Amino acid sequence: MCGIVGYFGNKNGAEVVVDGLKRLEYRGYDSWGLAAVGEGKLIKHKQVGKIGGFDLKRDLPKFGGEICIGHTRWATHGGVTETNSHPHFSCDKKIAVVHNGIVENYQELRSDLEKKGHKFVSQTDTEVIAHLIEQTLKITKDKTEAVRQSLKKLQGSYALGIIFEDEKLMIGARKGSPLVLGVGKDQTILGSDVPAFLKYTNKVVFLEEFEMVAISDQIKGGYEIKNVNSGKTVKPKITTIKWDATEAEKGGHPHFMIKEMLEQPQVIEKTIGMGKGELDKAAKMIEKAKRVYVVACGTALHAGMYGSYLLAKINKIMVQPISAGELHHFAPLFKKGDLVICVSQSGETADVLEAVKSAHSAGAKVLALVNVMGSSLMRAADFSLLTKAGPEICVLSTKAYVSQMAMFVMISGALSGKISNAKKVLGIAKKDIEKILSKKSLEKIKKMSKSLAKAQNIYALGRGINYPNALEACLKIKEVSYIHAEGFAGGDLKHGPIALIEKGVPVIIFASDDESEAEIISNAMEVKARGADVIGINYRNNEVFEQYLPIEKNGFYSPIASIVYPQLMAYYIALEKKFDPDKPRNLAKSVTVK
Ligand code: G6P
Numbered sequence: 001m002c003g004i005v006g007y008f009g010n011k012n013g014a015e016v017v018v019d020g021l022k023r024l025e026y027r028g029y030d031s032w033g034l035a036a037v038g039e040g041k042l043i044k045h046k047q048v049g050k051i052g053g054f055d056l057k058r059d060l061p062k063f064g065g066e067i068c069i070g071h072t073r074w075a076t077h078g079g080v081t082e083t084n085s086h087p088h089f090s091c092d093k094k095i096a097v098v099h100n101g102i103v104e105n106y107q108e109l110r111s112d113l114e115k116k117g118h119k120f121v122s123q124t125d126t127e128v129i130a131h132l133i134e135q136t137l138k139i140t141k142d143k144t145e146a147v148r149q150s151l152k153k154l155q156g157s158y159a160l161g162i163i164f165e166d167e168k169l170m171i172g173a174r175k176g177s178p179l180v181l182g183v184g185k186d187q188t189i190l191g192s193d194v195p196a197f198l199k200y201t202n203k204v205v206f207l208e209e210f211e212m213v214a215i216s217d218q219i220k221g222g223y224e225i226k227n228v229n230s231g232k233t234v235k236p237k238i239t240t241i242k243w244d245a246t247e248a249e250k251g252g253h254p255h256f257m258i259k260e261m262l263e264q265p266q267v268i269e270k271t272i273g274m275g276k277g278e279l280d281k282a283a284k285m286i287e288k289a290k291r292v293y294v295v296a297c298g299t300a301l302h303a304g305m306y307g308s309y310l311l312a313k314i315n316k317i318m319v320q321p322i323s324a325g326e327l328h329h330f331a332p333l334f335k336k337g338d339l340v341i342c343v344s345q346s347g348e349t350a351d352v353l354e355a356v357k358s359a360h361s362a363g364a365k366v367l368a369l370v371n372v373m374g375s376s377l378m379r380a381a382d383f384s385l386l387t388k389a390g391p392e393i394c395v396l397s398t399k400a401y402v403s404q405m406a407m408f409v410m411i412s413g414a415l416s417g418k419i420s421n422a423k424k425v426l427g428i429a430k431k432d433i434e435k436i437l438s439k440k441s442l443e444k445i446k447k448m449s450k451s452l453a454k455a456q457n458i459y460a461l462g463r464g465i466n467y468p469n470a471l472e473a474c475l476k477i478k479e480v481s482y483i484h485a486e487g488f489a490g491g492d493l494k495h496g497p498i499a500l501i502e503k504g505v506p507v508i509i510f511a512s513d514d515e516s517e518a519e520i521i522s523n524a525m526e527v528k529a530r531g532a533d534v535i536g537i538n539y540r541n542n543e544v545f546e547q548y549l550p551i552e553k554n555g556f557y558s559p560i561a562s563i564v565y566p567q568l569m570a571y572y573i574a575l576e577k578k579f580d581p582d583k584p585r586n587l588a589k590s591v592t593v594k
Contacts (some may be wrong), residue, residue, distance in 0.1 A: 001028045001074040001076075001100065001588040001590060001591065002027055002028045002071060002072060002073050002074050002086075002099070002100040002192075003021060003024025003025065003026075003027035003028060003100065003191075003192040003193075003196070003200070004024075004069070004070070004071050004086075004098045004099070004100050004159055004160070004161050004190065004191070004192050005017045005020035005021055005024065005069070005070045005071075005161070005189070005190065005191050005192070005196050005197070006068070006069040006070075006098070006161035006163070006172060006189065006190035006191075006215075007066075007067065007068045007069075007187065007189050007190075008022075008066070008067050008170045008187065008188045008189070008215045008216075008222075009066060009184070009186055009187025009188065009189070009400045010066060010186050010187065011066070011187065011357055012037045012056075012064040012066075013036055013064070013065055013066055013067055013068030014034055014036050014056055014060075014063050014064050014065065014068045014070075015056055015057075015064075016032055016068070016187075016189065016197070016200065016494045017036075017068045017069065017070035017563065018034070018051065018054065018056045019199070020070065020189070020191055020196035020197055021070045021071070022051055023195045023196050023248060023393065023510070024051065024072055024191070024193065024196050024217075025051060025052065025072050025582075025583065026394065026395045026582070026583075026589035027049060027068045027072065027074060027100070027192060027588055027589060027590055028050055028053075028072050028073050028074025028075075028588050029049075029050045029051070029072055029073075029074070029083075029583055030048070030073045030074055030075045030080040030082070030085075031046070031047060031048045031049065031073045031080055031082065031085035031475065032046070032047055032051045032070065032071060032072040032085060033045060033046035033047065033070065033071055033073075033074060033085045033086050033087055033098075034046075034051075034063070034068060034069070034070040034071075034087070034577070035068065035069055035070075035087040035089075035096035035098075035163060036064060036065030036068035036069075036163075036306065037065045037066070037067045037068075037163055037164070037165060037168070038063075038064050038065030038066075039065075039163065039364075039382075040165070040166075042089075042093060042094060042163070042164075042165035043063065043065065044087060044089075044096065045060055045063055046082045046083075046085045046086075046087075047085070048080060048081065048082055048085065049074055049223060050583065051072060052583075053093065053515070055077075061126050061530070067163050067168060067169075067170055068099065069096060069097075069098045069161035069162070069163050069170070069190075070087075070088060070161075071086035071087060071098035071099070071100075071161075073085050073086060074588045075393040076102055077083075077123065077124050077126075078105070078122055078123030078124040079123070080273040080459070083121055084120050084122045084123055084124050085462055086098045086099060086124075086126060088122060088126045088127040088129070088130050089130050090130040090131055090133065090134035090460065091118055091119055091131065091134060092134065093165070093389075094134075094164060094165040094166060095130050095133050095134055095162065095163075095164055096130070096162070096163050096166075097126060097127075097129045097130045097133075097160060097161070097162050097243030098126075098160065098383065098576070099125075099126040099129060099157070099158055099159070099160050099479075100155035100159040100160075100177045100178075100179075100192055100314065100530075101156060101158040101159060101175070101176055101177040102125055102156045102157055102401075103125040103126065103128055103129065103154050103156045103158065103250075103387035104125075104155045104156035104265070105129045105153075105154070105155040105156065105562050106125035106156075109128045109132060109153065109154075110128050110131075112129075112136060113128065113131045113132065114134060114235075114301065114335045116135060117576040118131040118134070118135065118551075124243060125156075126543075129150065129154070129158075129160065129162075131155060132150040132154075133146055133147055133162070135150075135209070136149045140199060140419075140579060141503075143164060143167055143169055143171070144169070144171060144212075144214040144226075145231075147162060147171050147173070147212065148212060148226065148228055148231060151173055151175075151212065151228045152228060152229065152248075153406045153469035154175075155348045156176070157175055157176025157177045158173060158174065158175050158176065158177055159172075159173070159174045159177035159179040160172060160173045160174075161190050161432060168216060168217055168218075169213050169214060169215070169216045169282075170188075170190070170214075170215040170216075171212060171213065171215070171336070172207065172212065172213045172215070173207075173211070173212035173228060174207045174208075174209065174211060174212075175209055175210055175228070175377060176191060176209070176350075177348075178192055178348050178375065178376060179191075179207045180192070180193060180194055180204050180205070180206055180207065180374070181205040181206075181207060181223070181225075181236075182194075182197040182198075182200060182201045182202060182203065182204050182212055183201060183203045183204070183222075183223070183236075183238060184200050184201030184448070185201065187200065187201070188215045188222055188223050189201065190213075190215075193346075193372065194241055194243065194373075194374075194391070194515070195243075195248035195391045195393065196373070197463060198241065198243060198245045198248050198391075199245045199248075199295050201242075201555070202240055202241040202242075202243070203238050203239075203240055204238070204240075204241055204374065205225070205236045205237060205238055205239070205589070206237075206365070206374035206379070207225070208234075208379070210227055210228040210229055211225055211226070211228065211234060211481075211519045212226055212228050212471045213225045213226075213512040214226070216542045221586075223236075227548050230308065239373070239374055241373065242373075243390055243391055244390075245247055245398035247273070247390045247391050247521060248391040248393060252402065255394065255571075255580075255581050255582045256393040256582050257396055257480075257571050257581040257582055258266070258395040258571055258581075260389075260392055260393070260394055260398050260399045261398045261399065261567050261568060261571065262437055262566065263399050264398070264399050264402045264433050264437070265430045265431075265433050265434050265437070265562060266389070267388050267389050267399045267402055267403045267406070268402065268403075268406050268426050268427075268429055268430040268560070269430060269484075270284065270388035270390075271348075271388045271403060271406040271407060271409075271410060271426060272386075272406075272410075272423045272426050272427065272430075274388070274410055276414070276419055276459055278351075279385070279410050279411060279414035279419060280309055280342070280414050281414070282383060282385050282411055282414065283414035283415045284369055285365060285382070285383060286317065286339060286341075286367070286411070286415060286487050288339075289337065289338060289339035289365070290319075290335070290342075291320070291335075291337070291339070292311075292317060292318070292319045292320070292339045292340045292341065293319065293320045293321070293322055293334075293338065293341065293375065294307055294308055294319050294320070294321045294322070294340075294342075294343060294356040295321075295322050295323075295324045295327055295339045295340055295341070295342050295343075296321075296323075296324055296342060296343035296344060296349075296352060297323065297324045297325060297344075297349050297351055297352060297362045297591065298402060298475065299354075299397040299400065299401045299472060300343040300344050300345060300349075300397070300400070300401075301321065301324070301343070302401065302468040302469075302471050302472040302475070303343055303369075303401050303404030303405050303408070303468070304319045304321050304341065304343045304404075305409035305467070305468040305471070306404075306405050306408060306468040306469075306492070306559060307319065307341070307343075307360035307404075307405070307411070307412075308320070308462060309320045309465045309467070309468070309556075310408050310409065310412050310465065310556060311408070311411075311412055311415070313464075313465065314412045314415075314416060314556065315412055315415045315416055317415070319341070322339075324342075324349065324351035324352045324354070324355050325351045327351065327354070327355045327358065328354070328358070328400065329353070331358035331359075331362070332362075334358060334359055334362035334363075335362060335363065335364065335594050336362065336363030336364065337363075337364070338359070338362070338364035338365070338373055339364065339365050339366075339367060340356070340364055340365070340367070340368070341366075341367045341368075341369065342355055342356060342357060342366055342368045342369070342370070342377055342381065342512065343368075343369045343370075343404055344368070344369075344370050344371070344375075344377050345369040345370075345371045345372070345387075345389065345392055345400040345404075345589075345590075346371070346372055346375060346398055346589065346590040347368070347371070347372045347375025347376055347377035347378050348372070348375055348376055348377070348590050349377075349590065349591050350398075350591060351591070352377060353376055353377060353495055356377065356380045357360060357380075360380075361510075363545065364382075364430075365382045365383075366380070366381040366382050367382065367383050367384070367385070367574060368380075368381035368383070368384040368385070369380060369384075369385050369387055369401055369404055369407050370384055370385075370386065370387065371386065371387045371389045371392065371403065371410075373386060382471075385407060385411075387400065387403040387404055387406075387407050388403050388406075388407075389402075389403040389514055392589075393582070394581065394582045394588045394589075395582065395583060395584055395587050395588065396476060396479055396480055396570070396581070396584065397481075398405065398476075398567045398590075400431075401472060401563065402560060402564075405559065405563075406426055406429070406560060409422050409425060409426055409557060409560070410422050410423075423553060425555075425557040425594075426557070426560070428554045428557065429552075429554060429557055429558075429560040429561045431517045431552070432551055432552040432554065432560075432561035433560075433561050433564050435552075436549075436551075436561060436564045436565060437564065442568065445549075445565065445568040445569055445572060446568075446572045448535070448547060448569065448572075449568075449569050449571075449573045449575075449576055450572075450576055452483075452569060452573050453481065453483075453572075453573045453576035453577050455483055455504075455505065456483070456484065456505075457483070457484045457485070457486075457500065457505055458474065458477055458484070458485040458505070458506045458507075458508070459474070459486055459487070459488065459500065459501075459505065459506070459507045459508070459527075459532075460474050460485070460486075460487040460488070460499070460507065460508040460509075460510065460566070461487070461488055461489075461490045461493060461507060461508070461509055461510065461520065461523050461525075461527070462475045462487070462489065462490065462559075463489060463490040463491060463516035463519055463520045464514065464515070464516045465512070465514060465516075465556045465558075466510035466511065466512060466514075466516070466520070466558070466559055466562070467487075467489045467490075467515055467561060468559065469510045469563050469566075470487030470488060470489070470508070470510055471485075471487040471520050472487070472563055472566075473485075473487060473508055473510075473563065473565075473566030473567075473569075474486050474487040474566075476566055476567055476569075476570035477566060477569065477570045477573065479570070479584050479587060480570045480571070480573070480574040480579060480581050480584045481570060481573040481574050481577055481579065482584075482585070483573065483578070490516070490519060490520045490523040493523050493526065493527070493537075494526075498523065498526065498527070498530065501527045501530040501531065501532050502530065502531055502532075503531030504531060504532075504533055505531070505532050505533055506532070506533045506535060507524070507532040507533065507535070507539065508535045508537065508560055508565075508566060509521075509523070509524045509534055509535065509538070509545070510537050510559065511524075511537065511538035512538060512539060512551070512553075512554070512555065512556075512559070513539050513553045513554070513555055513558070514555055514556055520544055521544060524536060524542070524545070528544050528546075533546045533547075534546050534547075535547045535548075535549065536548050536549065536566050537549045537551060537565055538550075539550065539551055539552060539553040539554075539558070549562075549565045
């Protein structure tokens with residue numbers, strides 16, 4: 001996964017790169033490193049652990065240079081050591097490379113280069129790139145051309161930042177991993193995503209597959225983009241990003257997680273403000289389709305499941321949810337006339353992008369619900385609706401989930417020709433979330449979470465429209481508190497899960513004013529009779545609830561507000577257990593490898 005940043009300009013590049021890496025830590029935080037060209041020398045710094053508390057001025061005051069690359073790592077090839085952390089270097093230490101992706105043929109390339117005398121110091125796949133460029137430079141003196149020739153030999157995926165000791169040049173390239181170019185006045189910045197440099201510029205160029213960029217004072221306009229395969233120059237398409245730079249800052253909050261949860265009412269407000277035209281276009285695609293699937297991973301899959309219940313109940317349309325990681329078992333059955341709705345916050349999840357390929361090769365269409373503008377998913381889909389979460393930095397997805405659910409509500413409204421009703425119910429959800437996020441309510445959840453933090457297991461139950469929330473609640477809790485948590489459909493309780501219920505185990509019940517209220521309350525009674533501590537989320541209290549968390553009456557739209565309670569629980573449990581909620585162990589926000 002990993003995150004990369006590169007700076008070319010007139011500032012101290014290392015400061016910009018360290019700042020950018022801190023924003024990219026959601027992509028990996030095993031170790032990090034920098035390389036800069038300062039006064040004609042290539043200097044480096046590598047460190048195991050998170051970059052979070054690092055302060056360049058304090059910890060490395062002499063480190064600097066106007067050209068700098070940096071990397072925050074999520075290890076795939078080679079253990080978490082200083083040596084394996086990026087940047088990696090050529091034998092003569094004059095070429096430095098940072099890389100996100102996997103070089104699949106690195107063993108073959110490495111043994112070939114070793115035969116030619118190259119000495120490797122790490123166990124990574126990345127190091128091979130630095131040596132390959134060094135080797136190619138023996139034949140081709142032009143550095144950009146040597147990089148291009150080297151890239152043609154790589155199999156697998158890459159987003160790269162490359163700098164040289166003996167030339168004021170920075171090269172970036174992408175294939176299968178995201179890379180964005182920020183173009184500002186007197187500075188050009190490379191980043192794995194936009195928030196990495198949004199503070200410095202909102203003018204960006206999203207590099208396409210097999211594109212590379214050479215950044216140099218010698219090039220008119222400061223940079224030139226080429227196609228790796230053909231070597232032909234590509235005209236850059238500059239996009240202005242509408243996100244506000246402060247949205248990607250903590251803004252005085254201790255963690256991105258709480259900040260992003262608190263932003264959920266605004267996310268709904270922005271969704272309500274969407275244009276009818278784009279919603280109608282998406283609705284038409286659904287109406288026209290012979291069969292409709294929703295494909296996504298993790299939290300986005302849960303939002304897709306919510307969408308499938310909603311479209312079934314309100315619009316009488318059958319939408320089959322499939323986990324993107326499992327899709328290849330079903331993809332051969334896609335046909336022309338099918339529609340695949342891909343839901344993704346990042347728009348870079350490898351399995352989701354694979355789903356797009358499968359759909360297209362079968363002649364099916366793809367509708368994307370995606371948060372990141374210019375992402376690979378957005379570019380590959382036939383049509384995209386941009387969800388309104390704004391930059392989501394915390395590894396745990398909270399506001400993106402709510403934005404995706406809200407988007408399905410708007411789509412459902414467009415399908416039934418009642419967008420005004422969709423806006424109305426979203427308005428109720430927004431007010432409800434505001435109440436859940438009030439000071440008094442936060443205190444209540446915090447207090448509850450103290451005892452939840454002692455639990456060994458936590459379960460959640462929901463039926464119908466509330467079932468995806470049972471899954472999502474437990475995903476949040478396990479991701480950040482490391483407590484075993486599992487969500488079940490109420491109807492499945494007697495088919496196994498009830499055996500797990502014992503005295504004192506917390507069970508969260510998602511109920512609402514829909515047809516399954518009575519049934520889920522019966523489930524609550526069944527688990528209570530076996531000793532469970534029932535935490536009930538509903539529009540009305542019930543004697544079966546040990547603890548009651550209120551929501552408004554909002555029918556099939558209640559889950560949009562009710563998920564906020566377990567999101568908050570997950571956060572406060574993590575704090576109680578002294579875990580960093582923004583950086584849960586082993587996880588990365590964007591899974592760009594399979
Ligand atoms: C990872 C993240 C989840 C996220 C999922 C899908 O598993 O940890 O938070 O929901 O990927 O990511 P996407 O960017 O496609 O929504």
